[in-house]
Amino acid sequence: MNILENKKILLIICGGIAAYKSLEIIRLLKKKGAFVKCIITKNGKKFITPLSVTSLSQEKVYLDLFDYESEAEMDHISLSRWSDLILIAPATANTIAKLSYGKSDDLASTVILASNKKVFLAPAMNVRMWEHKANQENLEKLKNYGYKIIGPEIGDMACGEYGEGKMTEPNIIVNEIEKYIKKIFTNKKFKAIVTAGPTHEYIDPVRYITNKSSGKQGYEIARSLTLNGFETTLISGPTNLEVEEGINLIKVSSAEEMFNQTINNLPADVAVFSAAVSDWKIKNINQKKIKKNTDINLSLEKNVDILKHISNHNSLRPKLVIGFAAETNDIDLNSKTKLHEKNCDWIIANDVSDKSIGFESDFNEVKIFYKNKKDEIIPKMSKALLADKIVEKIISKLN
Numbered sequence: 407m408n409i410l411e412n413k414k415i416l417l418i419i420c421g422g423i424a425a426y427k428s429l430e431i432i433r434l435l436k437k438k439g440a441f442v443k444c445i446i447t448k449n450g451k452k453f454i455t456p457l458s459v460t461s462l463s464q465e466k467v468y469l470d471l472f473d474y475e476s477e478a479e480m481d482h483i484s485l486s487r488w489s490d491l492i493l494i495a496p497a498t499a500n501t502i503a504k505l506s507y508g509k510s511d512d513l514a515s516t517v518i519l520a521s522n523k524k525v526f527l528a529p530a531m532n533v534r535m536w537e538h539k540a541n542q543e544n545l546e547k548l549k550n551y552g553y554k555i556i557g558p559e560i561g562d563m564a565c566g567e568y569g570e571g572k573m574t575e576p577n578i579i580v581n582e583i584e585k586y587i588k589k590i591f592t593n594k595k596f597k598a599i600v601t602a603g604p605t606h607e608y609i610d611p612v613r614y615i616t617n618k619s620s621g622k623q624g625y626e627i628a629r630s631l632t633l634n635g636f637e638t639t640l641i642s643g644p645t646n647l648e649v650e651e652g653i654n655l656i657k658v659s660s661a662e663e664m665f666n667q668t669i670n671n672l673p674a675d676v677a678v679f680s681a682a683v684s685d686w687k688i689k690n691i692n693q694k695k696i697k698k699n700t701d702i703n704l705s706l707e708k709n710v711d712i713l714k715h716i717s718n719h720n721s722l723r724p725k726l727v728i729g730f731a732a733e734t735n736d737i738d739l740n741s742k743t744k745l746h747e748k749n750c751d752w753i754i755a756n757d758v759s760d761k762s763i764g765f766e767s768d769f770n771e772v773k774i775f776y777k778n779k780k781d782e783i784i785p786k787m788s789k790a791l792l793a794d795k796i797v798e799k800i801i802s803k804l805n
């Protein structure tokens with residue numbers, strides 16, 4: 407059985423001469439047993455006809471955002487939910503620009519913006535357009551959002567020029583998709599646990615001790631693991647974040663609850679401890695609100711170190727245990743000490759004193775310390791892209 411059998415691919419065809427090659431993409435995908443639904447943009451329609459697309463895909467073709475007939479049958483949200491992945495081929499400079507700004511003025515851009523699926527882009531344009539700084543910056547943004555770019559290639563162009571900008575050949579595009587689906591299929595056997603966010607250690611019913619963690623990096627790692635096929639449980643302290651479809655979300659408040667839920671959800675193949683767990687809790691939580699005229703002296707006791715406990719557990723330790731280190735100084739020394747003392751396989755360290763990365767930012771820069779190999783720096787990038795990079799490393803380690 408081919409890996410693409412019964413997989414659902416949403417193909418978006420934009421307006422460029424390479425649109426004729428999209429017909430070959432449909433043919434190859436169908437030959438491998440995939441279901442292919444297509445959206446053709448307004449300009450795409452100038453290069454190929456809906457009739458040829460519908461004949462090859464054997465599905466209705468979607469054209470306009472406000473098409474009452476298709477909205478009744480399948481609205482733009484369901485269309486993006488229906489797919490296992492989205493492929494934009496050819497992806498024009500215009501569509502790339504729109505996506506990088508989150509513009510959604512037609513069906514194609516609306517579906518992509520509303521999607522939580524992996525998006526592949528096969529750009530095709532004139533070499534000058536491809537090389538233009540604006541286009542390159544837009545692409546960089548899309549890569550940071552986690553979009554995967556296939557090509558383009560160098561060669562003769564329809565406009566008579568020569569250079570980079572030719573759409574990658576359909577068989578290579580289909581190969582890339584096959585490789586991605588295969589990877590997800592192989593990863594289905596893996597189970598992952600991710601802890602994320604801060605914890606709340608209550609003093610009385612209305613007050614608690616917490617920290618500045620937003621939970622973003624952990625949520626992105628859980629998203630990327632799920633998208634890559636892992637059965638993922640996210641044990642999260644209080645955050646304002648939305649969770650991706652398909653993740654088993656367990657909400658907790660205190661470190662103790664996080665610890666209990668982590669134990670309950672083991673065994674797993676990999677555990678990523680990204681939560682900023684409070685090191686202390688209140689010894690005796692006041693059951694009533696403490697009045698301000700009371701003299702208080704908070705008595706604290708240590709919380710269990712979840713990472714250290716699991717890492718040293720005889721039977722429950724996952725094959726791969728990854729900790730984080732939030733540091734303001736002596737990053738290398740502190741991280742290596744944590745790697746050793748907590749007996750984990752990797753420590754991902756970040757400098758939380760730098761406001762442009764870390765806790766509240768959407769960006770991060772980390773240094774990974776490994777038990778058995780030399781450390782490496784992953785330069786500043788979006789937390790989404792960084793999560794993808796970390797997950798790629800997890801996958802190659804587990805396989």
Ligand code: CTP
Nearest residue numbers: 679680681683709710711712713729730731732
């Ligand atoms: N961690 C944990 N349970 C705790 C404390 C920390 O699981 N009670 C985990 C974190 O999720 C992270 C790693 O340990 O993966 C390091 O956390 P960090 O806050 O950087 O360090 P601490 O161990 O708390 O030490 P310190 O505060 O002294 O830096």
